[in-house]
Amino acid sequence: MELGVIGKPNVGKSTTFNALTLLDAAMAPYPFTTTVPNRGAGAVRVPCPHAEKGRACDPGNARCVDGVRWVPVTLVDVPGLVPGASEGKGLGHQFLDDLRASDGFLQVVDASGGTSPEGEIANPGSFDPAEEVGWLEEELVAWVTEILSRDFLKNVRSVELEGAKVEEFLHGRLTGLSISPSAISAALRTVTVDRQRPSTWTAEQRRQLAEALLRAAKPRVIGANKCDRTTPEALSGWSERVDPLPVVATCAEAELTLRRAARAGLIRYRPGDPRFETAPGASLNPAQARALEEIRSVMGRWGSTGVQAALERLVFGALQRIAVFPVEDEGHWTDSKGRLLPDVHLVPAGTTARAMAYRVHTDLGENFIRAIDGRTHRALAAETALTNGAVVRIVARK
Numbered sequence: 001m002e003l004g005v006i007g008k009p010n011v012g013k014s015t016t017f018n019a020l021t022l023l024d025a026a027m028a029p030y031p032f033t034t035t036v037p038n039r040g041a042g043a044v045r046v047p048c049p050h051a052e053k054g055r056a057c058d059p060g061n062a063r064c065v066d067g068v069r070w071v072p073v074t075l076v077d078v079p080g081l082v083p084g085a086s087e088g089k090g091l092g093h094q095f096l097d098d099l100r101a102s103d104g105f106l107q108v109v110d111a112s113g114g115t116s117p118e119g120e121i122a123n124p125g126s127f128d129p130a131e132e133v134g135w136l137e138e139e140l141v142a143w144v145t146e147i148l149s150r151d152f153l154k155n156v157r158s159v160e161l162e163g164a165k166v167e168e169f170l171h172g173r174l175t176g177l178s179i180s181p182s183a184i185s186a187a188l189r190t191v192t193v194d195r196q197r198p199s200t201w202t203a204e205q206r207r208q209l210a211e212a213l214l215r216a217a218k219p220r221v222i223g224a225n226k227c228d229r230t231t232p233e234a235l236s237g238w239s240e241r242v243d244p245l246p247v248v249a250t251c252a253e254a255e256l257t258l259r260r261a262a263r264a265g266l267i268r269y270r271p272g273d274p275r276f277e278t279a280p281g282a283s284l285n286p287a288q289a290r291a292l293e294e295i296r297s298v299m300g301r302w303g304s305t306g307v308q309a310a311l312e313r314l315v316f317g318a319l320q321r322i323a324v325f326p327v328e329d330e331g332h333w334t335d336s337k338g339r340l341l342p343d344v345h346l347v348p349a350g351t352t353a354r355a356m357a358y359r360v361h362t363d364l365g366e367n368f369i370r371a372i373d374g375r376t377h378r379a380l381a382a383e384t385a386l387t388n389g390a391v392v393r394i395v396a397r398k
């Protein structure tokens with residue numbers, strides 16, 4: 001799973017990325033600090049069912065801390081987009097091609113309204129965060145329209161002369177953009193176009209289709225960052241206007257400080273926690289102590305730094321992912337080497353037993369016979385949708 005961190009310049013995208021990955025992408029109080037995309041791994045939390053077996057698990061792909069599995073997700077931090085980026089303003093929008101494989105976007109905005117659309121610092125309250133949510137979408141739409149339109153007329157011939165399906169034609173056009181055939185069908189249903197004759201589609205119709213494709217395939221959550229400089233009342237004043245997009249207040253700077261302090265052994269803090277404690281015996285210098293006290297008051301006001309929550313809202317809320325634990329022995333919940341619950345997969349809600357088998361291994365999918373629920377020991381037919389937290393064994397022909 002891959003997620004893009006996007007937004008206008010200087011809002012805290014790289015700070016958010018660094019907090020989630022504990023990497024060191026450049027951050028600075030001026031626009032276009034990031035000039036090329038950064039990639040790294042963050043993680044989302046899912047409960048680990050190992051306690052049901054009375055012993056610790058043997059995690060392969062996602063570490064387990066006190067019964068919580070931290071499942072890795074890839075994050076991509078890109079340069080800032082400005083209005084008109086698709087016409088070459090700012091750093092343009094070519095870098096968006098690095099987000100082709102993204103399943104969704106975390107859009108970071110300056111919730112305090114203290115950053116201009118071009119990323120220049122201004123007094124808090126100078127700009128309306130809801131507005132950048134609107135124009136940024138237009139820039140994303142322009143990007144997808146451009147991909148869709150490249151050599152469009154040359155390629156429509158397959159539909160018009162050979163009678164190919166328009167869905168297949170579009171799927172071919174959008175290769176690499178991580179848009180599923182079902183999202184393409186959903187998007188097509190919302191626009192009025194002549195399915196038999198794509199050559200008649202106007203630029204405006206292609207734009208509408210791109211907009212529908214983005215809505216269907218690339219969910220977005222808004223990280224209302226720099227919340228230390230605004231109030232919950234001010235936030236609810238504009239967040240209603242970006243409805244239905246979810247808005248999560250974040251303080252990326254605080255989250256980064258806390259994660260780094262925890263790594264250095266100065267505090268006890270786990271991402272997503274509502275509070276932190278000074279580690280026993282840790283000696284903080286006055287500047288550190290002051291910074292942590294300020295963070296404590298921000299967390300008191302907002303409930304947490306919000307950064308882990310924003311990521312998880314994207315993965316579990318907007319993208320509707322559930323956790324599935326495939327095992328080879330449905331009695332012991334182990335793999336062939338006796339490891340307890342080695343793997344966990346994040347899959348879309350509604351994933352069937354057979355689709356899960358394909359995710360584990362193509363061979364398992366092709367030779368699928370049935371799955372077995374590790375809790376009830378009942379057989380699950382190919383088309384049974386798996387539930388969140390399921391432990392399943394896939395039975396396949398040898």
Ligand SMILES: Nc1nc2c(ncn2[C@@H]2O[C@H](COP(=O)(O)OP(=O)(O)OP(=O)(O)O)[C@@H](O)[C@H]2O)c(=O)[nH]1
Pocket residue numbers: 007008009010011012013014015016026027028029030031032033034035078079080119225226227228229250251252253254
């Ligand atoms: N007050 C406050 N400042 C923040 C917060 N998060 C980031 N900043 C500051 O905002 C400035 C910009 O942060 P970056 O992470 O470089 O922003 P960016 O969006 O990646 O910027 P570009 O790469 O230039 O587009 C830096 O000075 C950060 O310290 C926050 O939660 N609160």
Ligand SMILES: [Mg+2]
Pocket residue numbers: 013014015026027033034078079
């Ligand atoms: Mg940056």
